[in-house]
Amino acid sequence: xxxxxxxxTAHDEHDHHGPAKGLMRWVxxxxxxxxxxxxxxxxxxxxxxxxxxxxxxxxxLFQPGLQFVEPHFFNxxxxxxxxxxxxxxxxxxxxxxxxxxxxxMIGAPDMALPRMNNxxxxxxxxAFAILASTSFMxxxxxxxxxxxxxxxSTTYGPDSTDFFIxxxxxxxxxxxxxxxxxxxxxxxxxxxxxTLMKMPLFVxxxxxxxxxxxxxxxxxxxxxxxxxxxxxxxxxxxxxAGGGDxxxxxxxFWFFGHPEVYIMILPAFGVISAIVPTFARKPLxxxxxxxxxxASIAILSFMVWAHHMFTTGMPVAGELYxxxxxILISVxxxxxxxxxVTTMWKGSMTFETPxxxxxxxxxxxxxxxxxxxxxxxxxxxxxxxDTYFVVAHFHYVLVTGxxxxxxxxxxxxxxxxxxxxxxxxxxxxxxxxxxIAVNVLFFPQHFVGLAGMPRRIPDYSLQFAEFNQxxxxxxxxxxxxxxxxxxxxxxxxxxxxxxTDKVWEGATGLEFEELPSPPPYHSFTQAPQVK
Amino acid sequence: MVSVSxxxxxxxxxxxxxxxxxxSWRELVLFYIFTCVVALAIGVFFTLQGLxxxxxxxxxxxxxxxxxxxxxxRKVNRKEVITLDQRRTRIEKGVQQIDKSWEFETPWIRLVxxxxxxxxxxxxxxxxxxxxxxxxxxxxxxxxxxxxxxxLKDCIIRD
Numbered sequence: 001x002x003x004x005x006x007x008x009t010a011h012d013e014h015d016h017h018g019p020a021k022g023l024m025r026w027v028x029x030x031x032x033x034x035x036x037x038x039x040x041x042x043x044x045x046x047x048x049x050x051x052x053x054x055x056x057x058x059x060x061l062f063q064p065g066l067q068f069v070e071p072h073f074f075n076x077x078x079x080x081x082x083x084x085x086x087x088x089x090x091x092x093x094x095x096x097x098x099x100x101x102x103x104x105m106i107g108a109p110d111m112a113l114p115r116m117n118n119x120x121x122x123x124x125x126x127a128f129a130i131l132a133s134t135s136f137m138x139x140x141x142x143x144x145x146x147x148x149x150x151x152x153s154t155t156y157g158p159d160s161t162d163f164f165i166x167x168x169x170x171x172x173x174x175x176x177x178x179x180x181x182x183x184x185x186x187x188x189x190x191x192x193x194x195t196l197m198k199m200p201l202f203v204x205x206x207x208x209x210x211x212x213x214x215x216x217x218x219x220x221x222x223x224x225x226x227x228x229x230x231x232x233x234x235x236x237x238x239x240x241a242g243g244g245d246x247x248x249x250x251x252x253f254w255f256f257g258h259p260e261v262y263i264m265i266l267p268a269f270g271v272i273s274a275i276v277p278t279f280a281r282k283p284l285x286x287x288x289x290x291x292x293x294x295a296s297i298a299i300l301s302f303m304v305w306a307h308h309m310f311t312t313g314m315p316v317a318g319e320l321y322x323x324x325x326x327i328l329i330s331v332x333x334x335x336x337x338x339x340x341v342t343t344m345w346k347g348s349m350t351f352e353t354p355x356x357x358x359x360x361x362x363x364x365x366x367x368x369x370x371x372x373x374x375x376x377x378x379x380x381x382x383x384x385x386d387t388y389f390v391v392a393h394f395h396y397v398l399v400t401g402x403x404x405x406x407x408x409x410x411x412x413x414x415x416x417x418x419x420x421x422x423x424x425x426x427x428x429x430x431x432x433x434x435x436i437a438v439n440v441l442f443f444p445q446h447f448v449g450l451a452g453m454p455r456r457i458p459d460y461s462l463q464f465a466e467f468n469q470x471x472x473x474x475x476x477x478x479x480x481x482x483x484x485x486x487x488x489x490x491x492x493x494x495x496x497x498x499x500t501d502k503v504w505e506g507a508t509g510l511e512f513e514e515l516p517s518p519p520p521y522h523s524f525t526q527a528p529q530v531k
Numbered sequence: 532m533v534s535v536s537x538x539x540x541x542x543x544x545x546x547x548x549x550x551x552x553x554x555s556w557r558e559l560v561l562f563y564i565f566t567c568v569v570a571l572a573i574g575v576f577f578t579l580q581g582l583x584x585x586x587x588x589x590x591x592x593x594x595x596x597x598x599x600x601x602x603x604x605r606k607v608n609r610k611e612v613i614t615l616d617q618r619r620t621r622i623e624k625g626v627q628q629i630d631k632s633w634e635f636e637t638p639w640i641r642l643v644x645x646x647x648x649x650x651x652x653x654x655x656x657x658x659x660x661x662x663x664x665x666x667x668x669x670x671x672x673x674x675x676x677x678x679x680x681x682x683l684k685d686c687i688i689r690d
Contacts, residue, residue, distance in 0.1 A: 112603040180596050184603040187562065190553035192672075215569055218592050222577065222585030229584070237582060244581075252582055255573075526653055526672045527551055 018521045027122070030114035031521060032099045033417075035121050039096030042124060043406075044486070046088030049132070051479050053081040058441075058475035060458050061468050074458035075143035076135060082146025086264070087171050088128050090398065093406045094267040095178050098206045100417065102182060104511040104519065105200045107191025107528045112184035120177035127170035134160035134167075145456060147257065150238035150249040154230045161231065165224045172217050179210035179217075186210075191510070193530030197288065200509055202270030204291050208298045209266045212259045215302070219256040223249070247312050254305035262301040264398060266294055268365075268405030269336055272358050274509070275412050276340050279355035280347030281506040286339040293332035300329045310381045319378040326376035330369065337366055352504075353427030357408035360435050361401060368396030371446065386456075389449025395442045400435075407434075407485065414492055415499035416511060419518040422492040430488060433481040440474030543616040544686045546679065550670035552607040559604055567593050611667055613658065615686050622658060622665050633665050642683050647673070656680055 019025050019034065026038060056077050060068050069077070099117070103110055111117045134141035139158035142148065153161055186207045190199070199207075227249075229235040236242025238249040269290075277284045284290065307326045310319060340362055349355075371393040375381050384390060407430075415421050444467040449455075453464045460468065499517040511519070514528045554562075574589035605626050612623045620640050623632045639660040647654045656676055657664035668679055 112606075113599055116599070176592055176595065180599045183596070184599050187554045187559060187600070188552075188603045188607050190551075192551045194553065211566070214566060214592065214596065215573060218570065218574060218588035219577065219585050221588040222574075222582060225584045225588075226582060237584075248580065248582065251580075252577065252585075255577075529672075529674075 028118070030110070030118050032103050032111045032114070032117065033519070033521070035111075035117050036096045036099030036101075037417075038121050039092045039099060039124075040410075042121075042128075043089050043091075043093035043096060044489070046084050046092065046128065047403075047482065048486075050081050050084035050089055051482060053077045053084070054475060055479055057081065058472040061460070062472040063469065064460050064462055064465055066459055069458065071458045072140060072143055075145075075456065076141045078456050079142045079145050079148075080131070080135065083131065083142070084128070085398070086146060086260070087168075088124075088131075090264045090402045090406070091175065092124060094206075094209070094264070094402075095175075097202075097267065097271070097406070097409050097413075098178075098182055101413065101511065102185060102203055102206060103189070104515060104523055105203050105509055106186060106189065106194050107510050107514075107524050107530060108185060108189035109522060109524045111181050112189055113181050116177050117181050120174045120181065123170050123174040123177075127167045127174065130163050130170070131167040134158075134163050137163070147250075147253055148224075148227070149253070150227065150230070150246045154227055154238055157227075157231065162228065165228050168224045169221060172221050175213050176217050179213040182206055182210040183214070191524070191527040191530050197291070198530060200270070201273035201284065201287070201290055201294075202267065205266040205270030205273075205294050208294050209263050212263050212266070212298050212301065216256045216259045216263075219252060223252045223256065226252075247309070250309050250312060251306065254308045255302075258305040258308065259298075259301040261394075261397070262297055264402045265365075266297065268361065268402050269294060271405040271409045271412075272340060272361055273336075275354050275358040275408055276343050276362075278412070278504050278506040278508070279352060279358075280344045280349050282343055282347045283508075284339065285342040285345075286335070289335055290339055293335040296332040297329060300325065300332070304329065307376050307378075307381070310378045311385045323376060323378045327373060330373055333369055337362060337369075352411075353422070353424060353431055354408045354412035356428065356431040357404050357411065360431065361404040361408065364396055364400030364404070364435075364438075368393055368401055371396065384449065386454055387449035388445040388453045388455055391455050392442050392445035392449055395445070399442070400438055410489070412504075413511075414489075415503045416515075416517050416519070418493055418496075419499050419516075420492050420496035421499050422488060422496065426484075426488050426491070430481060430485050433484065434478060437474050437477035437481055441471055441478050442474070444468075444470045444474075543614065545615075546611075546613040546682070548611040548613070548668045548671065548679070550607050550609065554604075556604060556608060559600055563597055563600055566596060609670075613667060613683070620658065622667060633659075635660050637687070640687060642680065642687060644680050656683075658683070 019031065020028070026034065029035060029038075056069060057074070060066070060074055099111065102108075131141075137158070137160040139160060141160050142153070142158070142164045144152035144157060148164075186199070186203060196204075226235065226237040230237055230239055230244070236244035238244045238246050240246060273284055273290060304322060304326045306314065306318065306322045310322070314322075351359075371389065375384055375390065375393055411422060411427055448464045448467045448471075451464065453460055501516045502512050503517060504512070507513075510524075510528055510530070515523050570589045570593055571586070574586035577583070577585040609624070609626050612621075614621045614623075615637060618637055620635045620637045621632060622634075623629045625631065635658070640658055641660060641664075643655070643657040643659070643664055645655040645657070653669070654673060654676055655666055656668055656679060657666045659665055668676060671679065
């Protein structure tokens with residue numbers, strides 16, 4: 001007997017097909033794994049692009065005097081390097097990880113809004129193409145630093161600033177759409193039994209990160225729009241001559257910018273909280289305190305923005321408030337570091353590459369945290385402000401912090417994604433090469449900063465020459481190490497020893513316990529039961 | 532989730548099927564209101580400082596968030612109601628109201644239980660007669676479908 005079944009749901013038969021063939025697979029895909037892969041590749045390309053600009057900076061600073069580039073071009077390099085690394089490398093990498101992992105970790109078949117997911121990715125290549133094109137425009141690209149303070153970006157900004165503003169709007173739209181998608185997915189699509197307090201820490205930290213993004217992205221959009229109206233429509237939001245206030249620009253920028261720092265580090269905390277228990281073969285110590293610490297960090301991140309502005313001249317009461325509030329952040333951050341160390345305490349530890357990068361993160365991120373504490377002390381910051389000490393601080397947080405966690409996440413989950421184990425020997429070489437190089441690169445910058453070398457200058461006094469030479473050598477070595485990483489990535493994707501479904505002996509979580517390696521194109525079409 | 536109730540004295544049964552819903556509508560609304568308060572408070576704060584262009588972006592973003600949450604919550608708040616008595620079997624599908632409905636004569640109905648095409652894939656349950664079948668509970672997992680199929684068969688045979 002023939003039967004005709006009436007289907008009134010959109011996804012009938014949907015789960016039976018695999019990926020489309022050819023280039024259009026990547027253009028039209030709504031699959032969270034495909035989009036995650038696209039984000040990760042884009043961020044790697046941006047890492048190399050931003051890294052190339054860092055090489056120009058370190059080449060010029062190899063010795064005092066002007067050797068290779070004009071000061072204006074140097075300023076463009078520092079500006080674009082910062083913008084590309086923050087908005088092009090770190091943020092999309094974490095969104096890529098979220099795309100790959102969040103649905104698999106909560107037992108959902110895909111993201112809540114897959115078409116919007118496709119759109120939020122495909123906006124980005126155009127945004128970065130626009131941003132990159134400014135370097136070839138008359139007057140050059142943005143040269144006012146990644147903080148684009150007024151009036152440098154308004155009264156004195158080059159014509160290309162308008163393209164920069166448009167690019168920032170596009171990046172913001174992409175981030176907002178990505179965040180909305182992540183919030184909707186985590187809230188609405190958890191598998192039966194996956195209560196909020198059973199979610200992996202990576203999912204928790206991403207939920208909080210998405211919330212932060214939602215809260216601060218309108219501030220960034222408003223700031224760049226007011227820049228635009230100041231430049232072309234006769235307003236004076238930030239123009240003192242028209243009754244505006246340039247310092248207000250710094251307030252609005254850092255009201256966005258400080259939570260942005262946590263947007264770039266909270267998902268890293270989630271990654272480390274997944275890796276450390278696996279290789280210590282113990283459950284994470286203090287799960288709930290980790291959740292509350294992440295939320296506390298997020299809340300505090302809205303209350304500390306003016307510690308970036310101690311030297312603009314604010315009342316002593318203001319300085320005291322922002323100093324104490326800033327130092328308060330070390331409490332929940334300390335809780336996290338304490339919990340990771342306690343998880344490892346008496347654990348049956350092994351040191352595979354993801355664990356090495358996670359340990360590198362814990363040690364070096366803590367160094368960056370301590371130098372941040374020093375910078376948070378208002379009277380001391382008067383000396384350190386705008387010196388290379390600040391450059392050293394935020395590179396310890398963002399390179400050995402955020403970037404290291406992204407690399408750790410790659411080594412940890414790539415066997416699950418591809419079904420191939422990476423080459424452990426090459427992974428370990430990558431870790432030690434990167435770790436030695438990154439410390440040779442950034443540690444001396446503390447010394448030159450404390451001695452008074454200002455940031456964002458192409459030339460410097462002779463007494464800083466040795467430390468700058470050491471720093472540049474470290475920079476070139478670190479850059480080469482990431483080319484080596486690219487080789488490891490391609491080698492792992494193309495083949496390798498077959499990974500088991502669980503991949504790591506101590507791995508837990510739905511993605512390791514319920515899915516094969518690699519997972520099917522459409523995973524969890526049947527919701528798993530969470531115990 | 533499947534809930535069954537016997538609601539009449541004359542052997543009538545009602546099956547209410549709904550997908551897993553990881554957050555209730557009330558919790559979602561509270562979350563949305565809280566997010567709006569935070570985002571709009573930031574926008575108002577900057578407006579009071581003279582930087583009023585933040586507020587329209589906050590408003591737009593909250594509209595987008597609200598729309599996205601509404602769309603996704605519709606997906607998980609849909610319901611299917613199967614009502615069986617000795618004469619008629621009625622299938623209704625919808626979110627807050629009946630969007631579609633089908634009616635069959637109970638003595639003629641059959642339950643089609645189509646096994647999964649591959650391991651890990653969902654099986655299909657359909658109810659109907661005379662070549663016209665309606666899939667039910669496509670959002671249920673296989674163990675819930677097992678239970679539903681058993682209970683439906685029991686009711687159909689009894690009728």
